[in-house]
Amino acid sequence: MSGIMIIILFTIIQFIAGFGLLNLFNIQLKPGLLISLAILLGVMVFSIMPFLLQLAYIPLTSTNVFISIIVACVLLNIKFKSGIARLQQLKATMRFKLKIYEIPYLVMIIFIVFVSAWRCFYFPPTPRDLTSGAEVIAEYAIREKTMINSVFSVNLETTNNVFKSPFITCLQIIYKYAGFEFGQVWLSTIVTCFLIFLYQALTLTVHRLFAGLLVLFFMAIPEMFAYTFMVLFDYANAAYFCLSVWFLYQFFQNQQRNYLAFAGLLMAFATYIRSETLILGCMMAPAIVWYHWKNKTGMVKGLISSAWFVVPSVLSYIISVTIYINKYLPVKYNIQSLVNKNLGDLSPLFDRFTDINSKLIFSDMGVGYYGYFIYFFLLLLLLELVIKRQLTPATRNWLYAVLVIYIGFPVMAYLLPLLDLNNSTKRGLFKIFPLMLLYMANNSLLVSWSQKIMKWETK
Amino acid sequence: MKKKKTVPRDRGAAQSSPKPVAPSPAAAPSGKQASPATTTGFKSFILFVAAIISLLIFFGLEPNKLWLNQRIIPYWDDFKEQKLNLDLEERKLARYQTDYLFAKNVTGFFEKRGSAGKVLVLLPPTDYFKAHNLDIHVPEPAVFYYFTGLKTIWPNSAEASKANWFISVKNGGLVFDSVSNKQILLDTIAAFNKFKTSL
Incomplete structure (x- = not known):
């Protein structure tokens, strides 16, 4: 079977798995959002199944791996009848309409995504974090049918990458079994679906002309674009973190607890990808308490809602770090030794905060890494504050999420000194960009200009 | 009657009181909806x-x-x-360059002897090769194992003395020596450690 056919087949299976999950959580979305999200959820399911097999000590043969995926698909679609009804509804409401003015952006975006996807397919895994960690484990998992394999008998004094999340290892195992020598193409699936989701999310509030330009702006963040074809944890982590926050804010809007639980699930998955995301997830909890306090629904409810959001991430951390690393891996890894022993000294916190601003953001190097994206975000924020003189609740929410990352990384570097500036923090900041993008989508000026264009357009 | 907004807005967190909840703009429409007003060409x-x-x-x-x-x-x-060149080895070489080539050559030596799966090879640091005018970057043991399946060790490791082979440079070329004398190995480790070991 050719590579393209396998990708199509995998995408269909991922859609079915993800659609089942959306149906279980009773998440109602417009078709463009639903289809892209379902595939992203399917990738999530794929990345968990080999890990579950490993936890149960079931050999990671191709048969076992693919049967487990099919079983997951079936179980997630246990509400088969309502799923069929939703599919019929989806079919009835789906209208693929492309406006002529969307074409220039669409062509450009497709071109850039294609270039990225090709490099992702063509080159072998490159980053050292991968070749000395997830990738080497995946390679030998294929040969030895277990993720706890001979790699752990190699001298590992130079790397801690073998202790990182099994997320990439699992996906690499599946795609290598499917015939992709270098795996990796799953990253292009995540990138494509995340961009579609973002575009659709933007069009909920701003005109398609702005939405296309904003997505292009987001894609052209040089450093982030590089990680659309160089596999590492950060792009996927940023995508699922953003999705979690998006559904949390959907909960703020519709007050349906299933959306909150779903946001919690996505945050748990983001934590599975990068364990320190747990800290950022916890830092989102005050927004939930604030929401309940403002709505006069009580602090207790606020704390319960926070638990719905945070507890899945804690469980995810316990399973993928505390249990898996400590109880399954044959090599000892002292995680406690990574935590800052001198928490009374706050200077690393301020030093990192200063370094992030002076070296990563407001510098020539920062423009090289992130283009003008952050400056554009600040310009829009400034214009909104000067012209509108107030922030809408939606913009405040997204700004809070931006602040969580902006403050969260110095805090994480203070707690975990191993998170350096030029690698971990530089890539960790990827999480801030989709949040900034969604702030832009709610910026009062862009929204009011959008309304004016739409009014003129349809007059 | 309030005029319906063209663009629905997210109401967000700061609602002042609980009130009936409007469907989110992101939610699926309940059935077939009338097409939005069309744009003129x-x-x-x-x-x-x-x-x-x-x-x-x-x-x-x-x-x-x-x-x-x-x-x-x-x-x-x-x-x-x-697109015209899909050979896997060439794609690896294009990406990993001399790291991969070095690993393949070293492993090739042991494969010919049929001992690639049994040896632990002590590798000198990259700076050692530089000092001997050889442009070789030494991959760390995990990456070396990924490239070829050969187990290697660096001289700054506490377990370096467990190596049963070592590689050095003589007359501008690589020399492979098996460890027959522990003292020679320890001297070699000490000599290698005079150079900085880095990733």
């Missing part, structure tokens, strides 16, 4: 021109222009050549 064309102009402005900005010219366009040019 001329207005669409004006917006099309606006899209083209905004694209030109976007790629006129210095960082975006650089990104397009130094990344996207060269990547596209690469694609036109790469």
Whole structure:
């Protein structure tokens, strides 16, 4: 079977798995959002199944791996009848309409995504974090049918990458079994679906002309674009973190607890990808308490809602770090030794905060890494504050999420000194960009200009 | 009657009191909906021109222009050549370059002797090779194992003395020695450790 056919087949299976999950959580979305999200959820399911097999000590043969995926698909679609009804509804409401003015952006975006996807397919895994960690484990998992394999008998004094999340290892195992020598193409699936989701999310509030330009702006963040074809944890982590926050804010809007639980699930998955995301997830909890306090629904409810959001991430951390690393891996890894022993000294916190601003953001190097994206975000924020003189609740929410990352990384570097500036923090900041993008989508000026264009357009 | 907004807004967190909840704009419509008012062809064309102009402005900005010219366009040019060459080994060589070549050559020596699966090879640091005018970057043991399946060790490791082979440079070429005398191995480790070991 050719590579393209396998990708199509995998995408269909991922859609079915993800659609089942959306149906279980009773998440109602417009078709463009639903289809892209379902595939992203399917990738999530794929990345968990080999890990579950490993936890149960079931050999990671191709048969076992693919049967487990099919079983997951079936179980997630246990509400088969309502799923069929939703599919019929989806079919009835789906209208693929492309406006002529969307074409220039669409062509450009497709071109850039294609270039990225090709490099992702063509080159072998490159980053050292991968070749000395997830990738080497995946390679030998294929040969030895277990993720706890001979790699752990190699001298590992130079790397801690073998202790990182099994997320990439699992996906690499599946795609290598499917015939992709270098795996990796799953990253292009995540990138494509995340961009579609973002575009659709933007069009909920701003005109398609702005939405296309904003997505292009987001894609052209040089450093982030590089990680659309160089596999590492950060792009996927940023995508699922953003999705979690998006559904949390959907909960703020519709007050349906299933959306909150779903946001919690996505945050748990983001934590599975990068364990320190747990800290950022916890830092989102005050927004939930604030929401309940403002709505006069009580602090207790606020704390319960926070638990719905945070507890899945804690469980995810316990399973993928505390249990898996400590109880399954044959090599000892002292995680406690990574935590800052001198928490009374706050200077690393301020030093990192200063370094992030002076070296990563407001510098020539920062423009090289992130283009003008952050400056554009600040310009829009400034214009909104000067012209509108107030922030809408939606913009405040997204700004809070931006602040969580902006403050969260110095805090994480203070707690975990191993998170350096030029690698971990530089890539960790990827999480801030989709949040900034969604702030832009709610910026009062862009929204009011959008309304004016739409009014003129349809007059 | 309130005029219906064209663009629905997210009401967000700061609602002052609990009240009936309107469906989210992101939610699926309940059934077939009337098509939105259509745009006239001329207005669409004006917006099309606006899209083209905004694209030109976007790629006129210095960082975006650089990104397009130094990344996207060269990547596209690469694609036109790469699609004609799908050989896996060449793709690995193109990416890993001398690291991979060095690992393959070293492993090849042991494979010929049929002992690749049994040896632990002490490798000198990259700086040692540099000092001997050899342009070799030494991959760390985990990466070396990924490349070829050969187990290696660096001299700054506490377990370096467990190596049963070591590689050094003599007369500008690589020399492979098996460990027959523990003292020679310890002397070699000490000699290698005079050079900085780095990733």
